[in-house]
Amino acid sequence: MSEPVLSVRGLRTHFITRERTVKAVDGVTYDLHPGKTLAVVGESGSGKSVHALSILRLLPEPPAKVVGGEILFQGRDLLKMGSEEMRAIRGNRIAMIFQEPMTSLNPVIKVGEQIAEAIVLHQGVTQEKAWAKAVDLLKKVGIPHPEERVNDYPHQFSGGMRQRAMIAIALSCEPDVLIADEPTTALDVTIQAQILELMKDLQREYHMAIILITHNIGVVAEMADDVVVMYAGRPVEHAPIGELFASPKHPYTKGLLGSVPSIYVRKERLEAIAGQPPDLSGGFVGCPFAPRCASVMERCKTDDPPQFHLAGERMSNCWLNEGESVERSHRHESAGAAK
């Protein structure tokens, strides 16, 4: 396999206030390869968005603090870079699109200017050239009449068009990595299908790596090559897409897949996971999923499971998979994990 473009190693991001410490992300490790899509799946509060913002160093410090791990982008640790260096990468080599296109575009600046801004900043070209490129980009993301639309303000765009404009901004510098945080959650299904199709086309064209953050299992099935399932700030399972759906290892993954209704199969009952996600400020004794787990054992209540690495590039964070594991590691380890 090719060299990973981005390697996250034991990333831990905590929110530290006087009253308490919330371990929002507590040990995430993965490799991202060029031209591939890695989906990070989880429910609200699982740490999937915080992990993405940590990569781009967009979290306010304090209260947020990256307390451990490294993020290697083309071999260099983003966490050790100065703010100047980081700014040259952010929006240029690593770009991001957000869930809510209305709040992430500036309402008083023309769409064209918002696209041109990044081009002028990172590529040092003239305003005219950047403007021409903005028109090209709008055309590329499928906005009709881009020559006129480039002069519009965001409120003149529909939700789907705004998300297309966001994608145009993200692609303006042809990034190596695109982080898409719930890119279609605010959109209707027919528009969602258009945007996902567009992302796939552009990925092929630019050979981008995509980190897709979502809670929608259907979108994962459509887009991803590899999947990281997160729960309570930690990855509980990591597997190639086909294997994950064919034979989920971790009980949480099984529960998650079982709770999704499908238009193809009518299930009499959904296999819901009982209970609620945990509070992350307490710290856990044993496995954080144990109170909701259908196959919980005595041991799970006291022993925090390590990451069990299984055959076929898979990882499961569950004692049930101890027997099949070829290697084990702790999720906080930053050197030589994942493999």
Next chain:
Amino acid sequence: MSVPPLLQVKGLKKHFDVRKGFFGEKTTVKAVDGVSFDVMPQESFAVVGETGCGKTTLGKLVLALEKSTEGSVLFDGADISKMNGAELKKMRRQMQVIFQDPYSSLNPRMTVEDIITEPWVIHDMHKDPAERAKKLAKLLDDCGIAKSYLPRHPHEFSGGQRQRVGIARALALDPKLVVADEPVSALDVSIQAQILNLLKDLQKERKLAYLFISHDFSVVRHLCTRIAVMYLGRVVEMADSETLFNDPQHPYTEALLSAVPVPDPSIEKRRKRILLTGDVPSPLKPPSGCRFHPRCRYMKESCRVNDQSLIKAKSGHETACEVLPFKDKRSEAALVAL
């Protein structure tokens, strides 16, 4: 059928007048524009559509929270638009609602007990303390709410737990019909599954009919037996759930179904997707003729002018398309004017 329908909606319209700017010209948004359907007792009927198709307005009209421009809503045979305040109040005992957002639909200053029992106070029911306690205990048990929640306030709970409180409040009066407007779309998947299972169990146990308003076909397929698909204020297709999913007879339904991502990569790789071009047109200026024609892949010249109403494609299956049913040779013979 010998049983009369519980809810009959006939040619229902709701038009809103809007002005573009202070001095601008007056135009009309036809949010709901001629919708008819019946909901049988104990049936779960779904209205599905995208943003702005008028499904929420339709729900409000059925609940008499909005006054219709034209048409009628009959609940148990009585026209709700002709009712006065006292009659409406009485009727609403039979017809309750569950809202989408469990954060804004519960009063933050009331305890869970007050929220759930408020309908009894309003309708002057169950005043005997022993009876009341018994009723409440049963209700909490049915909805999966722990007794210890009662003295607490809504902010102490997560979305799924709040939605359970909202459901308990709706069921406190033992209604016959529950209008549920996107009741699970604000919830995480694992919690969504809990609530869907709960709604299904409650329906069986309490013999409820649901008017389920949603944008999510997978959720609707799981819960509902009959489905109406809305587009720009109209019902474009109506059929039994299984029939609709296996053999859609309107191009919009066909495209919608193909756009829903399926949580199974092996199906996802095989299936063909129909990508609709463009956005939903503005309801201020709906297209002439068939409202779907600018985005339709089967469009014929006549679709630009012919505004097709619902026709019967086969038994129990109606569509507002004059082209697609004929594409399929099997259903051609069955096509008769309604």
